[in-house]
Amino acid sequence: MNENRIKWExxxxxxxxxxxxxWQMNTKDSLERAQNPEVQEVVAVEVARLTNANSDxxxxxxxxxxxxxxxxxxxxxxxxxxxxxxSKQEKAEILAGNKPVVGPGIELVIYNxxxxxxxxxxxxxxxxxxxxAISLNNVRVTNQYSxxxxxxxxxxxxxxxxxxxxxxxxxxxxxxxxxxxxxxSGALEFKxxxxxxxxxxxxxxxxxKHAKTVEINE
Amino acid sequence: MKKISVDLLDVxxxxxxxxxxxxxxxxxxxxxxxxxxxxxxxxxxxxxYTSLTVTRDALTEEQSRLKSEIDSITKSIASRTxxxxxxxxxxxxxxxxxxAVLELAGLTDVQGEGVKIILDDSTSYLLQEQSIAHAAxxxxxxxxxxxxxxxAISINGERVVTTTAVDCIVxxxxxxxxxxxxxxxxxxxxxxDLLHRVLVDKAILQDLHKRVSSDGVxxxxxxxxxxxxxxxxxxxxxxxxxxxx
Numbered sequence: 412m413n414e415n416r417i418k419w420e421x422x423x424x425x426x427x428x429x430x431x432x433x434w435q436m437n438t439k440d441s442l443e444r445a446q447n448p449e450v451q452e453v454v455a456v457e458v459a460r461l462t463n464a465n466s467d468x469x470x471x472x473x474x475x476x477x478x479x480x481x482x483x484x485x486x487x488x489x490x491x492x493x494x495x496x497x498s499k500q501e502k503a504e505i506l507a508g509n510k511p512v513v514g515p516g517i518e519l520v521i522y523n524x525x526x527x528x529x530x531x532x533x534x535x536x537x538x539x540x541x542x543x544a545i546s547l548n549n550v551r552v553t554n555q556y557s558x559x560x561x562x563x564x565x566x567x568x569x570x571x572x573x574x575x576x577x578x579x580x581x582x583x584x585x586x587x588x589x590x591x592x593x594x595x596s597g598a599l600e601f602k603x604x605x606x607x608x609x610x611x612x613x614x615x616x617x618x619x620k621h622a623k624t625v626e627i628n629e
Numbered sequence: 630m631k632k633i634s635v636d637l638l639d640v641x642x643x644x645x646x647x648x649x650x651x652x653x654x655x656x657x658x659x660x661x662x663x664x665x666x667x668x669x670x671x672x673x674x675x676x677x678y679t680s681l682t683v684t685r686d687a688l689t690e691e692q693s694r695l696k697s698e699i700d701s702i703t704k705s706i707a708s709r710t711x712x713x714x715x716x717x718x719x720x721x722x723x724x725x726x727x728x729a730v731l732e733l734a735g736l737t738d739v740q741g742e743g744v745k746i747i748l749d750d751s752t753s754y755l756l757q758e759q760s761i762a763h764a765a766x767x768x769x770x771x772x773x774x775x776x777x778x779x780x781a782i783s784i785n786g787e788r789v790v791t792t793t794a795v796d797c798i799v800x801x802x803x804x805x806x807x808x809x810x811x812x813x814x815x816x817x818x819x820x821x822d823l824l825h826r827v828l829v830d831k832a833i834l835q836d837l838h839k840r841v842s843s844d845g846v847x848x849x850x851x852x853x854x855x856x857x858x859x860x861x862x863x864x865x866x867x868x869x870x871x872x873x874x
Contacts, residue, residue, distance in 0.1 A: 467864030
């Protein structure tokens, strides 16, 4: 009887000890994760980017509401309604790349040979830091453009329209795309200039053959 | 006298009791350690992290709501514009030209034949650099799809447009500044046979194909007869860039 009691006491204590060990380990992990500067930094970067992205979305929503209002007022002001449609069209043309565009930005010339994945990463980095329109070796980068098969040779000249200071700083910051390429392929010989006015050509944009716009029936 | 001595000996030599005492001491140490962890901190180190994650989640929710509102109002405008053109209340040529450009820019829902690609971390190998799916893999696939003539592409429902970046912050992948998680589903509308052929060609995307066979990265390509790809619902350019006349 006494032996049985001791067995139960031992079992209960061991169980409690097991729970405490796991509890302690979980708390330690959670503290370490929360205190890890890298983890905190990642979430902080995500918060900063989401804040900017949401600000852009709110602006876009306000523009769309304005457009919707102008269309609703068409009987009173036809010109305003047409202007609204054309204003949206202009933004779409910048995005589609089927018209030449102008604006401030940066010009980056890389004199070394770089690989296709590195060119893809460079274009991606420019888009990531807010470039609104890009050309590479004087060919407009559109949604149908690909560096695969583009037969590019150095020097590679990237022209990107956007905030010149932001683009320039982001490209050359420590850990930025240029830094990453240099880390894997050695020092890059490049020239980066901020420009008050760039002029980018229209891209070669083909009409769709396979993709059909879904009709909206409201 | 003799009886007392036997009892003491009896207590000392019972291994279960000794173990019980040791376990209790261990438990006591853990309890006090846990207790101390909780109360001695003057500043709670978890608070800034928790606050950041709560803010991130709230912003993600807001982003999703804003995108949904943009999608809804965009459809309403498209429908209204089309009706105005039909009724000649605005210049029909303006409406037609605008619709064509919106389609090319990725601002309309589109449908057609194409391919679907599933890309994911290995399920059978230890997760390490070679056995997980990277943002760079997605970028390479998207670039190859464009080269093969894909007309519309989406990544986990996010439409790829000219300004789309596929970025990575440690283990978080962002497309159009929207967080996506694996498995990654890339849809593309175009010539399904051509798209499929280049995607499975092991002479192209060599690094990815190598990691599929040696490290278990999941990469499946299927032809599809009818894919729906939603319109881009993010912000539009036009702050610095202007169409040149």
